[in-house]
Every structure is written in structure tokens, then in C-alpha cells.
Amino acid sequence: MSEKRIGVCNLCEAICGLELTVEGDRVTAVRGNKDDPLSRGHICPKGVAIGDIHADPDRLRRPVRRVGDTWEEIGWDEAFDLVADGLAKAINDHGRDALGIYLGNPNVHSLGSMTHGTAMVKTFRTRNKFSATSVDQLPHQLLAHLLYGHQLLLPIPDIDRTSYFLVFGANPMASNGSLMTVPDFPARLRALHDRGGRMVVLDPRRTETARVADEHHFVRPDTDAWILLAMLRTVLAEGLATPPAYVDGLPEVTSAITAFTPELAERASGLPADEIRRLARDFAAADGAAAYGRIGVSTTRFGSVCQWAVQLLNLVTGNLDRVGGAMFTNPAIDAVGTGLIGRGHHDVWRSRVRDLPEFGGELPVSVLAEEIETPGDGQVRALLTLAGNPVLSTPDGARLERAVTGLDFLAAVDIYVNETTRHADVILPPTTALERDHYDLVFHLLAVRNTARFTPAVFDKARDQRHDWEIYREIALRTASRLHQRKPLARRLKERARLTMSPTFLIGMLLRTGRSGVTITDLRKNPSGVDLGPLQPDQLPDRLQTDDGRIDAAVPLVLDELPRLLEEPLPATGELLLIGRRHKQDCNSWMHNSERLTKGRPRHQLLMNGADLAERGIADGATVTVRSRVGEVQVEVSATDDVMPGVVSLPHGYGHQREGVLMERAREVVGVSINDLTDPERLDVSGNAALSGVPVTVSASRS
Ligand SMILES: Nc1nc2c(c(=O)[nH]1)N[C@H]1C(S)=C(S)[C@@H](COP(=O)(O)OP(=O)(O)OC[C@H]3O[C@@H](n4cnc5c(=O)[nH]c(N)nc54)[C@H](O)[C@@H]3O)O[C@H]1N2
Ligand SMILES: Nc1nc2c(c(=O)[nH]1)N[C@H]1C(S)=C(S)[C@@H](COP(=O)(O)OP(=O)(O)OC[C@H]3O[C@@H](n4cnc5c(=O)[nH]c(N)nc54)[C@H](O)[C@@H]3O)O[C@H]1N2
Ligand code: SF4
Ligand SMILES: [Mo]
Numbered sequence: 001m002s003e004k005r006i007g008v009c010n011l012c013e014a015i016c017g018l019e020l021t022v023e024g025d026r027v028t029a030v031r032g033n034k035d036d037p038l039s040r041g042h043i044c045p046k047g048v049a050i051g052d053i054h055a056d057p058d059r060l061r062r063p064v065r066r067v068g069d070t071w072e073e074i075g076w077d078e079a080f081d082l083v084a085d086g087l088a089k090a091i092n093d094h095g096r097d098a099l100g101i102y103l104g105n106p107n108v109h110s111l112g113s114m115t116h117g118t119a120m121v122k123t124f125r126t127r128n129k130f131s132a133t134s135v136d137q138l139p140h141q142l143l144a145h146l147l148y149g150h151q152l153l154l155p156i157p158d159i160d161r162t163s164y165f166l167v168f169g170a171n172p173m174a175s176n177g178s179l180m181t182v183p184d185f186p187a188r189l190r191a192l193h194d195r196g197g198r199m200v201v202l203d204p205r206r207t208e209t210a211r212v213a214d215e216h217h218f219v220r221p222d223t224d225a226w227i228l229l230a231m232l233r234t235v236l237a238e239g240l241a242t243p244p245a246y247v248d249g250l251p252e253v254t255s256a257i258t259a260f261t262p263e264l265a266e267r268a269s270g271l272p273a274d275e276i277r278r279l280a281r282d283f284a285a286a287d288g289a290a291a292y293g294r295i296g297v298s299t300t301r302f303g304s305v306c307q308w309a310v311q312l313l314n315l316v317t318g319n320l321d322r323v324g325g326a327m328f329t330n331p332a333i334d335a336v337g338t339g340l341i342g343r344g345h346h347d348v349w350r351s352r353v354r355d356l357p358e359f360g361g362e363l364p365v366s367v368l369a370e371e372i373e374t375p376g377d378g379q380v381r382a383l384l385t386l387a388g389n390p391v392l393s394t395p396d397g398a399r400l401e402r403a404v405t406g407l408d409f410l411a412a413v414d415i416y417v418n419e420t421t422r423h424a425d426v427i428l429p430p431t432t433a434l435e436r437d438h439y440d441l442v443f444h445l446l447a448v449r450n451t452a453r454f455t456p457a458v459f460d461k462a463r464d465q466r467h468d469w470e471i472y473r474e475i476a477l478r479t480a481s482r483l484h485q486r487k488p489l490a491r492r493l494k495e496r497a498r499l500t501m502s503p504t505f506l507i508g509m510l511l512r513t514g515r516s517g518v519t520i521t522d523l524r525k526n527p528s529g530v531d532l533g534p535l536q537p538d539q540l541p542d543r544l545q546t547d548d549g550r551i552d553a554a555v556p557l558v559l560d561e562l563p564r565l566l567e568e569p570l571p572a573t574g575e576l577l578l579i580g581r582r583h584k585q586d587c588n589s590w591m592h593n594s595e596r597l598t599k600g601r602p603r604h605q606l607l608m609n610g611a612d613l614a615e616r617g618i619a620d621g622a623t624v625t626v627r628s629r630v631g632e633v634q635v636e637v638s639a640t641d642d643v644m645p646g647v648v649s650l651p652h653g654y655g656h657q658r659e660g661v662l663m664e665r666a667r668e669v670v671g672v673s674i675n676d677l678t679d680p681e682r683l684d685v686s687g688n689a690a691l692s693g694v695p696v697t698v699s700a701s702r703s
Helices: 050-055 076-094 105-109 111-124 138-148 185-194 224-237 250-256 262-269 273-285 303-316 365-373 397-404 468-482 489-500 503-513 520-525 561-567 610-615
Strands: 002-008 017-023 026-032 064-067 070-073 099-103 129-131 164-168 198-202 215-217 289-293 346-350 357-359 382-386 409-413 426-428 449-452 530-534 576-581 606-608 623-627 632-639 647-651 694-700
Touching: 026 050, 064 076, 076 099, 076 382, 076 409, 076 426, 076 468, 099 111, 099 365, 105 111, 111 382, 111 468, 111 489, 111 503, 129 365, 138 303, 138 346, 138 357, 164 273, 164 303, 185 198, 198 273, 224 250, 224 262, 224 273, 224 303, 224 561, 262 273, 273 289, 289 303, 303 561, 365 397, 409 468, 468 489, 503 520, 606 610, 610 632
Parallel strands: 099 129, 099 382, 164 198, 164 289, 198 215, 382 409, 409 426, 576 647, 606 632
Antiparallel strands: 002 017, 017 026, 064 070, 064 426, 346 357, 449 530, 576 694, 606 647, 623 632, 623 694
């Protein structure tokens, strides 16, 4: 007997509503939920594959401990004790910074991780906390903190009403949007075109998004900072600025960027100076325009300058907080306004070895390997990875992999034995998306429309499964009880109370304190979601969380970067720069165990311009050796005009053919890890890894 159930996809930031057909414990069909007010029926190949995770025989359902080279299933009680023993020993023997923690991407896609994972991590009070943030959106958070006073007070492009969408380094046709929850990007783009709007894309690759843009411009990787500053300069110098009254510091900005002419930007980026001027004028003249820069510019050496300039372009042209511009959301649970997520802080402490500043309590993950390898006080001795795979996801993953094998203890909360967790002593697997209740605390905050939705678990969990929040609660409480240095009783009780309430109970409470009037009962009655309408303009300056309630555009951290940028040698001809890419059917470093996502044409190849191949006498389809400062890989090359000359592209999240990875299909997926080439020394001032624009050489491999 089959039944229809409403579910939600948590595999990317688009948070699509799903309509599942289930038979017993099996998903037999998945469709987009047409009644969902945000996703309106949209679904992509990964959403269709969500049942594959549920059914995957390789997915861990019970805890495992390592015995030599094999894994042994153990009971939960024993597993929790083992983890608590391992973590407490490191802390008791070497101090609390001896515990390192890496939080991976899926944490933000799980309610239980958001409520209890963060609470657990806080109880450890280690300075060695890392996450995917510093290989992704750290510049966005830092600039939101510095300009608007809160790390997640992020303006979202009003895609449904804008008339000019200016995109730097994002490929929403494949990624489905990021820091812009925009399910059904293709339909929203068609609507933009139908009302006469334009989309302009700057990208070193002619991507799926570039193909459907009104204009696509090739830019050399790692040079957007010059272009953005030149655009800003043009707007300010030509009197096109119409900044709001609550902005300070524009005279300082104007003088700080005088040297960044369009001509200089042309020499750096390859984009003609006149085009840069025209883009700036078009942007300023548009009736509702939104500039947007995503991971392609965040993960460059000047990612923070780029994100600052993107914000300023919107701001000085009067497009911030305006219909059709970049706008603030009003979610039913406002994690920003209520302080549920902190405002962020910068440089309160620094990393031990390289002396790099923390942001929001996290250190750049690019320092993780050296913090494990370097002896001394504060050395990381035990590591806990939570829904992460840093061996494939962070720069010089090969070195990190060697480093983790030298740890005293490695524990993971993960559903697979992946390239990182294969080195763990214990793995604790939580339930997955279809087995747990969901309310999105993060992505409603970043969505192009205000909606709210609560999705009860599609399947009951089995008796011997645990939710992630239950796992986090147990690890926190059992570790705390083993510490020699006990915390004050009041603090222990507070932590215990916080960890004991279920996420669903917390959501009910948080909704009651919100201003939307939406209750958990309303959401249970409307499982497809409740529409709260389009984004609202004119919320500034009231929503600002800066100390003086104003925006200071002259951010010292950014202005101090400008002389360094000016001194940068311009790119040499003949140099090859490596960039990444995402495919519709890929999901960061996992999901390659799904047959329906991996069959068909392989996608792992190095893309390279035909002219660059010819120059090196390499044939299309040959196996090549790609070398960077840190490593080398051998991979098949594919000739294409879609990448500009001087650029090569590899997707990230590949490289599964390693001993002991317990994902049968994934291990057969050909491809190498791009992060065996990326360099932990290449960093933005925020500490974000500069994964894009890595200098490499490519040569024919000897067979
Ligand atoms: N060169 C290069 N590197 C990149 C990027 C790039 O563009 N180029 N992108 C970066 C970005 S943006 C990100 S976000 C990171 C992502 O990198 P990571 O943070 O390492 O995250 P994932 O690769 O998504 O790996 C997620 C892990 O969580 C597990 N998992 C899945 N669902 C659950 C769950 O519900 N609970 C638990 N406990 N575990 C689960 C999976 O088995 C998998 O092992 O990679 C970054 N690395
Ligand atoms: N299918 C799929 N969807 C995903 C993910 C996935 O793995 N697969 N991951 C999710 C995650 S964690 C994230 S963070 C988002 C990311 O979402 P997006 O930011 O849209 O990510 P990408 O598709 O990697 O797009 C980055 C673009 O930047 C370009 N680029 C690289 N270097 C430069 C540069 O120097 N300048 C400019 N202008 N462009 C550059 C690349 O060619 C690429 O087209 O996607 C999410 N959605
Ligand atoms: S776009 Fe695809 S992966 Fe993203 S939420 Fe929707 S169905 Fe899931
Ligand atoms: Mo990401």
C-alpha cells in the first residue's frame, strides 16, 4: 500500500518542499510539492535521490568502533562512553584546546544540529573550533558583522522583483543558490526576463548560469576585487551615488579607492575598462538592481574586499533595503534579532601556530593540520568531526589526512565511513532527513520570500537509532561528567536544561516569542508551509545592530587591504589558474553512493581551453598531471571553450578511491580531490581559504 507524505529536501540551501510516495519503509517516488509557497513544486536530481540515502545499505545505522582495520558494531551506551572517555582524556591531560572540532556543511541543514550541536560545542569552550564556513562564506559573515552589526544580517537579492541582477562567481543554475535561498531559480529567472529585467554574470567559466544570462563576461580568477572597486569608483566619481542618510565614511572610501581605475582592473582581470564603466552605469541606472557575489569570489585572496564592494555597490546606488534590490528577510523565527545566533566577534583570540584571528569563535580550517601536527601547549590531540569530511573539503586535504592519523583520538558523528571518518576510533550515526522533524532556522533567514514551514519526520526512527540532538546531548553530558575541572553547578544545570529540551519543543517556544503570529499549531495544520509574503523594504536603519545604529562604509579591515591589493603583481601570461565547479548531480563530498546521481557521463574531468592544450601539445581526453605548490593529481583532461584561456577547472568533492571508504558505489566514481591541490597558505584577510585561482601547471602524464 503506498501513501503520500510531505517532506523536505535538506541537500542544498533551496530547501525544496517534497511530496513523497512511500510504501512501508521505502520511498518509491519523489516530486516537488506544488503547494509549497517558497519552492512551488521545484525539485532537482538530488531531491529525487533523497530516498537513496534512506535506503543505502552502506549508511551507518548503529555506532561502530574501529578494531584494527575493521569496524565492529557496538551499542549506543558503550559508544557514548568511548567518545566521552576519549574527549575527556584529551581535555584532562592537555587542557580544553586539545579538543578540536570540525562542523561540516550538513549541520546547517539539520534542526537538531542547529539547536543541540551548537549547544554541545559551546560546552567544550575550545578555541580550536573549525567549520566549513572558512572554506565558504566567511567574508560574507565578517562583512555583515562589520557593516550591519550581525554576522547573519545578510541582504538577499530580491530576485522576484529586481530588474538588474549582477552576479559575481555564482552558478545558481547548478547550485540552486547560496546565501540566497531561491528554489526554482530557472523559473524566477524566466519571470525576470519576462518583465524586461537583465542578468549579468562575471565568471571565468561559461557556466549553466552564464548561458542563460543576458551578458556573460569572462574574468580572470582572483581579480574581481579590481573590477568591483573600479565599478564602485565609477559610481562615486560620476556622481551616480544616492546613498541613504544612515551611511558614514563615504569620503574616506572615495579617496581610498582612487587608484583602482577601470584601466587597472582591465589589466588585472581581462575585462575591458569601458565595459566596467558601462556595467557600473547600467547598474546605477537600473530601477531596482541587486549585486551578488558568491563562492567564486568569497574563496579568493581578496574575498572580503569583494564582499565589501558588493555591499557598497548596493548601498551607494540606493539598492539596499529597497524593492528589487538587496533586502532583509523577516523570518517567523528571527535567529538574528532574537540573538539565537550571536552577532559575531573578530580577533578575540588567535591560532597558536600561524597567529590567525578567530571569527565568531572559529579559527580558519586552513590551520587545522598544523594545529594537530605542531607539538606544544594547546596542540589538538583529539578531534570530533560533525557531519564533515575535511579530508576532501579543505585545502591540502592530503596533509590533513596524514595529520589526523597522528591524533590520540578521532570521533565522528556521521552516516558514512568517508575519507575522513575512516580514520576515526568511533563513528556515531544519527538519523537522516526523512527520519527527523525539520524547521529551517537558517535558510528562511536567507530566502527570497518570507515563508515558514514545519515538517514532521516522514518515517519513524527505529528503536536503536538516535537523532543527532540526542547524540550531541549525550556526548556533552557524559564528557562533562568526566572532566577533572568541574564547571559551577548553576552553569552545569543550565547546560543540561538547554540540551534536554527537544528541538521541536524549542521551535514551538521560539515561534511563540516571534512577531509573525505563526504558531506551531498553524504550521502543523499547513504542512506545505505558510506564506508570509515578499521581502519588506525600508527596514533600515532600525534593523541595524551596529553600536551607533548606522553603517560605517569605511571598514578599516578592508581599507587596510587596499594597499596590499595594489602591490599584487598582475597575472603573468602563460600562467594557469585552477578554479572549482559544482554540478547539478553532485552534493559537496558525499551522495556519490547514489546510483541515480552517478550513472551516465562522468563529470570529474579537468576542463581546459583548447588553446592551452594545443600550446602544451596535449590531446583532448589525455591523462594529465596537475601540480600546485602543495601537491599533484593525475586526471583526464577535457578541451572546452567554456573556460577562458589561462584557467582550468575541477569539481570538488571527488577522490573516493581510498582504502577503507565504505561506500561501494562512490569508490567506483572516477575523479580526484581538487583539495589535494589547493593551498592552506592562500587566505583572505578573513581567514577564508582562497580555493579559487590556485596557480598550477598541467603536463601530459607519462603512461
Ligand atoms: N576546492 C573546493 N573545496 C570546497 C568547496 C569548493 O567549492 N571548492 N566548497 C566548500 C563548501 S562551500 C563547503 S560547504 C564544504 C563542504 O564540506 P564538508 O563540510 O566537509 O561537508 P560535506 O562534503 O557536505 O560532507 C558532509 C558529511 O556529512 C555527512 N552527513 C550527511 N548528512 C548528515 C546528517 O544528517 N548528519 C550527520 N551527522 N552527517 C551527515 C556525510 O556523510 C558527509 O560525510 O566544502 C568546501 N570545499
Ligand atoms: N548541485 C550542487 N549544489 C550545491 C552544492 C553542491 O555541491 N552541488 N553545494 C552547496 C553549497 S555548500 C554551496 S556553498 C553553494 C555554492 O553556490 P555557488 O556560489 O553558486 O557555487 P558554484 O557553483 O561553485 O559557483 C561558483 C562560480 O564561481 C566561479 N568562479 C571561480 N573563481 C572565480 C573568480 O575568481 N571570479 C569569479 N567571478 N567567478 C569565479 C566558478 O566558475 C563557478 O561558476 O552551492 C550549494 N549547492
Ligand atoms: S534544489 Fe535540489 S537539492 Fe536543493 S533543496 Fe531543492 S531538491 Fe533539494
Ligand atoms: Mo557551502
